[in-house]
Amino acid sequence: xxxxxxxxxxxxxxxxxxxxxxxxxxxxxxxxxxxxxxxxxxxxxxxxxxxxxxxxxxxxxxxxxxxxxxxxxxxxxxxxxxxxxxxxxxxxxxxxxxxxxxxxxxxxxxxxxxxxxxxxxxxxxxxxxxxxxxxxxxxxxxxxxxxxxxxxxxxxxxxxxxxxxxxxxxxxxxxxxxxxxxxxxxxxxxxxxxxxxxxxxx
Amino acid sequence: xxxxxxxxxxxxxxxxxxxxxxxxxxxxxxxxxxxxxxxxxxxxxxxxxxxxxxxxxxxxxxxxxxxxxxxxxxxxxxxxxxxxxxxxxxxxxxxxxxxxxxxxxxxxxxxxxxxxxxxxxxxxxxxxxxxxxxxxxxxxxxxxxxxxxxxxxxxxxxxxxxxxxxxxxxxxxxxxxxxxxxxxxxxxxxxxxxxxxxxxxxxxxxxxxxxxxxxxxxxxxxxxxxxxxxxxxxxxxxxxxxxxxxx
Numbered sequence: 274x275x276x277x278x279x280x281x282x283x284x285x286x287x288x289x290x291x292x293x294x295x296x297x298x299x300x301x302x303x304x305x306x307x308x309x310x311x312x313x314x315x316x317x318x319x320x321x322x323x324x325x326x327x328x329x330x331x332x333x334x335x336x337x338x339x340x341x342x343x344x345x346x347x348x349x350x351x352x353x354x355x356x357x358x359x360x361x362x363x364x365x366x367x368x369x370x371x372x373x374x375x376x377x378x379x380x381x382x383x384x385x386x387x388x389x390x391x392x393x394x395x396x397x398x399x400x401x402x403x404x405x406x407x408x409x410x411x412x413x414x415x416x417x418x419x420x421x422x423x424x425x426x427x428x429x430x431x432x433x434x435x436x437x438x439x440x441x442x443x444x445x446x447x448x449x450x451x452x453x454x455x456x457x458x459x460x461x462x463x464x465x466x467x468x469x470x471x472x473x474x475x
Numbered sequence: 476x477x478x479x480x481x482x483x484x485x486x487x488x489x490x491x492x493x494x495x496x497x498x499x500x501x502x503x504x505x506x507x508x509x510x511x512x513x514x515x516x517x518x519x520x521x522x523x524x525x526x527x528x529x530x531x532x533x534x535x536x537x538x539x540x541x542x543x544x545x546x547x548x549x550x551x552x553x554x555x556x557x558x559x560x561x562x563x564x565x566x567x568x569x570x571x572x573x574x575x576x577x578x579x580x581x582x583x584x585x586x587x588x589x590x591x592x593x594x595x596x597x598x599x600x601x602x603x604x605x606x607x608x609x610x611x612x613x614x615x616x617x618x619x620x621x622x623x624x625x626x627x628x629x630x631x632x633x634x635x636x637x638x639x640x641x642x643x644x645x646x647x648x649x650x651x652x653x654x655x656x657x658x659x660x661x662x663x664x665x666x667x668x669x670x671x672x673x674x675x676x677x678x679x680x681x682x683x684x685x686x687x688x689x690x691x692x693x694x695x696x697x698x699x700x701x702x703x704x705x706x707x708x709x710x711x712x713x714x715x716x717x718x719x720x721x722x
Contacts, residue, residue: 275481280716287571291546321596384671389695391598391642393673394483395478414478416520416551418573418598420642456711457553459573461518 274472277301277312281329285320285458292458296465298472302335306338314475315339315348319355323379323421323439324367326355336372344374345435349475351406352395354419357445357452364391366421374450376428377442379421388438398443398455400433406444406451406467407433413463415455417443422454480696481686481718482521483703484677485512487556488528490540495527495702496653498605498621502712504704507540510714511547514703517716522548523576523645523675523698525603526556530579530620536567545571553601559584564591568599576601576645579618581624585639592640601675602636603645604629606662621649625642629662630669637670644674645698651679653701658689667693683717 276293278286278300287301293300294435300316301367303309317339319326330336342348352360364379371378384390395414400407422441425434433444435454443454457464485507486493492504497528504510507524514522524544529536545552553578558564558663564575564587580587582600592600606629614629625632633644646666656679667674673695680686680699689697692703706713 285568285571285573287542287545287569288573291571292549316644320599321594325594348556349526389673390671391673392477393598393643393695394480397476418551420596420598454571456551459549461515461549464549 274299274313276314276316276472277309278302278316278318279309279335280304281333281335285461286318286419288456289316289318289458292468296468296472298468302334304333305373306334309335310338310342310438312348314471315343317352317356317359319352319353319357319359321355322366323355323358323364323368323371326359327367327369327371330359338348338446339372343348343450344372347449349471349473351453351475352450352452353458354454354456357454358421358423360445360450360452361423364421369455375445375447375452377423377426379423381421385438389417392422392437395460396435396437396455398435400444401431404431404433404444404469405446406440408470408474410463410466415443415453415457415460417455419454451475478520479690480520481683482512482523482675482696482698483716484523484698484700485510486700487524487526487537487540490537490600493527494653495498495538498649499653500653504712505714508543508547511544513714514716515548515550519550519716521551525576527556527619527620529557538566538570541567541572554599554713555603559587561587561590562592564595568595568636574599574601574643576603578603578605581636581641582616582618583590585635588636588639588641590680592642597640597642600641601643601645603642603647604632604636605647605649607649608659608662614665617649629666629708633666633670637672641672643669643672643695645677646674654679655701656683657681658694659684659695660689660692663689663694664692664721
């Protein structure tokens with residue numbers, strides 16, 4: 274089993290490689306469509322801006338490949354941070370259309386005196402029982418770093434939420450697709466467990 | 476609920492970890508990768524690493540060393556020092572760093588903040604403002620390792636950095652660095668009220684309680700060096716992290 278990490282110059286593949294290595298999971302980083310198609314599972318990383326990321330995915334043909342093998346196929350994909358927001362139809366951060374696999378849009382946190390934006394730090398993730406990614410991981414915190422979020426009201430097999438001024442969706446599981454708003458690759462032991470769950474349960 | 480952010484801050488100089496008092500009197504702490512490994516094993520929530528030598532020596536970041544350190548760290552790592560161009564920022568991100576920190580470059584080439592933020596997002600750009608209080612009680616920002624006064628007030632500087640796309644601001648009080656004298660609550664309170672981005676208080680942490688206390692003055696995070704690096708009245712080097720922040 275090998276996980277392909279999609280390299281589109283808007284993510285941070287190195288941290289994910291470091292974490293998967295620690296978790297004992299084989300992986301590679303690539304932007305090559307054939308190589309990525311051959312991977313058993315995919316991770317869509319993300320630090321960056323919505324439009325820049327979507328433009329990079331579109332121009333490299335990655336969007337078309339993902340539609341074929343993930344959306345209309347059965348290849349499991351985990352989107353991380355911006356990678357989760359890209360699953361949405363769009364974002365308040367930009368004008369580009371998202372992948373549109375999950376019917377929702379990302380919007381910016383309203384800053385208030387006690388709610389600084391971006392939301393940075395370790396925060397609790399509340400999950401439902403059916404979660405495949407959080408199997409064996411309960412009542413823990415994960416590391417977040419983001420200004421945009423997906424609000425409640427999403428249809429999925431499993432959803433988790435987190436509180437930061439508002440209650441927002443911090444994780445989505447829908448068929449072979451999953452997304453997490455936090456960074457499992459930078460969330461120490463709990464993060465490694467989640468990545469193992471993606472490798473084993475999807 | 477968001478957990479309190481209590482962040483160790485480490486200083487690099489010529490590939491070695493050092494600690495300063497008021498930006499002077501460098502004391503050798505140890506090997507950087509080894510120290511990061513120790514802190515990582517003690518469940519730190521995040522880490523800030525600043526290369527104070529690369530500004531003085533006008534060097535590029537030490538990419539090989541940064542990669543090695545990043546590989547030891549399973550929590551978010553902010554790196555600052557020697558980043559003057561988009562290209563060097565890109566190389567640092569490629570080392571496995573989540574957030575880059577600009578200090579002198581934020582003043583000299585402010586458009587760099589916007590350039591990096593437009594590609595990597597504002598949450599990836601941290602600015603460190605080194606601040607000194609003058610005789611009239613006005614807080615002014617210094618650059619070049621605290622040697623040059625920009626004559627810009629901390630408030631004006633913070634507001635400008637936020638507008639440019641800075642995602643977090645480290646407010647470091649030069650004259651409290653390494654002194655255990657406590658954070659400057661007035662400074663933190665004042666600046667926090669002026670911007671909507673998280674403020675990381677730095678400089679002078681006395682102990683754990685003092686770190687928690689500054690959070691009630693509007694800081695989103697408290698960073699400290701000495702209290703995680705020294706032990707006892709003779710300040711023997713002992714790397715520790717007395718919290719279980721993310722468990």
